[in-house]
Amino acid sequence: MEANVMEFLVEMTTQVPAGTTEAAVDDIRTREAARARELIADGNLLRLWRPPLVPGEWRTFxxxxxxxxxxxxxxxxxxxxxxxxxxxxxxxGPHVNNPAAHG
Structure with missing residues (x-):
């Protein structure tokens, strides 16, 4: 990674408004996936994780x-x-014991 680039961990919590149609949710999820692919190609999105969720919860790291x-x-x-x-x-920030720094 370039020296002038920082890394950020982002916890993203989504609350779909009550009354939103399934079609609207599907549309925005499709557009979200397309935008994520663009951010990956640009080097802005490095990784996504899904933590354990409760029913109805949308969270991503x-x-x-x-x-x-x-x-x-x-x-x-x-x-x-x-x-x-x-x-x-x-x-x-960097960590002195990061295995990637020693490889």
């Missing part, structure tokens, strides 16, 4: 890369699900 938090926010707000989502961003 994402590892993102961006030059700064403003660029990260631009990437996050470009995602269609952002209209229903709250994001908790944690900037990540």
């Amino acid at each position: 994402g590892l993102f890369a961006a030059p700064d938090e403003a660029a990260l926010q631009e990437a996050l707000t470009s995602m269609p699900l952002h209209i229903w989502r709250t994001d908790k961003v944690t900037p990540l």
